[in-house]
Amino acid sequence: TYVIAAPCIDVLDRACVEECPVDCIYEGERSLYIQPDECVDCGACEPVCPVEAIYYEDDLPGEFEPFLADNARFFDQA
């Protein structure tokens, strides 16, 4: 799955939402989140993010690794 990390917080640009072919990017109060079970790993969202908040899970920089669980947790609570 792709993951939305810290740079999205309080930005929520939504360019990624327009690109996602399966509409699996959802809006929280302070960040957008990718539904990991719905993401088809197409990568279309990653280059359009103006703040480079989106990473493939295996490519997450160390400081953003908690966002893998954070994105999944958002949907557990929904």
Ligand code: SF4
């Ligand atoms: Fe949507 Fe593709 Fe991004 Fe997954 S990788 S969130 S399917 S645009």
